[in-house]
Amino acid sequence: MISLVENLACKEPYYVRCIKPNDVKSPLLFELQRCQHQVEYLGLLENVRVRRAGFAYRQTYPRFLQRYKMISEFTWPNHDLGSDKAAVKSLLKSCGFEHDVAYGNTKVFIRTPRTLFSLEEQRAEMVKRIVLFLQKVWRGTLARMRYRRMRAALIILRAYRRYKVKSYIKEVNKRFKNVKNMKDYGRHVKWPTPPKVLRKFEEALRSIYNRWWAWTLIKSLSPEETLQVRAKVAGFEALKGHRTDLGLQRPWEGNYLKRDSPDTASSFTLISSELQRRDKFMRVLFSCNVRKINRFNKAEDRTVLITDRHLYKMDL
Numbered sequence: 001m002i003s004l005v006e007n008l009a010c011k012e013p014y015y016v017r018c019i020k021p022n023d024v025k026s027p028l029l030f031e032l033q034r035c036q037h038q039v040e041y042l043g044l045l046e047n048v049r050v051r052r053a054g055f056a057y058r059q060t061y062p063r064f065l066q067r068y069k070m071i072s073e074f075t076w077p078n079h080d081l082g083s084d085k086a087a088v089k090s091l092l093k094s095c096g097f098e099h100d101v102a103y104g105n106t107k108v109f110i111r112t113p114r115t116l117f118s119l120e121e122q123r124a125e126m127v128k129r130i131v132l133f134l135q136k137v138w139r140g141t142l143a144r145m146r147y148r149r150m151r152a153a154l155i156i157l158r159a160y161r162r163y164k165v166k167s168y169i170k171e172v173n174k175r176f177k178n179v180k181n182m183k184d185y186g187r188h189v190k191w192p193t194p195p196k197v198l199r200k201f202e203e204a205l206r207s208i209y210n211r212w213w214a215w216t217l218i219k220s221l222s223p224e225e226t227l228q229v230r231a232k233v234a235g236f237e238a239l240k241g242h243r244t245d246l247g248l249q250r251p252w253e254g255n256y257l258k259r260d261s262p263d264t265a266s267s268f269t270l271i272s273s274e275l276q277r278r279d280k281f282m283r284v285l286f287s288c289n290v291r292k293i294n295r296f297n298k299a300e301d302r303t304v305l306i307t308d309r310h311l312y313k314m315d316l
Helices: 002-009 032-041 044-053 061-071 084-095 113-175 196-219 223-238 256-260 262-279
Strands: 057-060 101-103 107-110 284-293 299-307 311-315
Touching (some): 061 107, 061 113, 084 101, 084 107, 084 113, 113 196
Antiparallel strands (some): 057 107, 101 107, 284 299, 299 311
8 A cells, every 4th residue: 555655646647537428328429418417516617617716727847848949039949048937938928928827936837728729829830830941951951962962973074084185185295296207297196096075176186287297298399399289189179079090199290292102202392392482382281192082983093282371182
């Protein structure tokens, strides 16, 4: 019995009075007279009167503050006052309920349920705002984490691209460093494979090298060889797509009668001298033997002579 009494003494009992609505245990049947009789003889009306005369709600300061501290700016998230009692007083005063409460040594007492309902409504509203705030903070944290990962990936990618570009430039510089001293001015050197980002740059670099290589070769040519090159370029542009062999690999002599027909070279010299004295041209640009085929499909040999002023067709 002593241990039972000690166990009960350390507890905080709550009494629940139940009202029986009917005698048949039906959930849908409510007997008004029987319920009124139980309310009168269980002393519930007297209990309500006592509660109305006193305080309907009482709670310790730490628990009250833990539940309603988000309502006031003075207690959220944590207060800097001297005690929890002072924090509760500041909270209720900011809400305008100081006339409906009383403060004990360890508990706060609220007189009317209306005040408690108002506190609950304000708490429910603030809980929604706090949840939205926490969601916003967490989403911002996730967004910043994703941004940092993306930024780190971009930094690594940028550094790798810079490394690939520098490696390609160094390799090109290494291979073409002594290109001026090479016999073919670097035509045999193999170009390194560029990264994708430098493909257009490689095309421009090759174009610059080709122009430099061509300029270097042309610069070393004699005036006669320069005329040959210009003539071959003009012939290539004029006959491009019409002839496969333009004779670009051999020198163009121009006067082919002296080379192809040694036995008639002396007579050609006399004829060309006579024509030069008569028509006053400076020099022979081109001469060769050709075969003419007329509309009757008959072939006849002719000689073509082109000077700086006239074009001659001569019969053999």
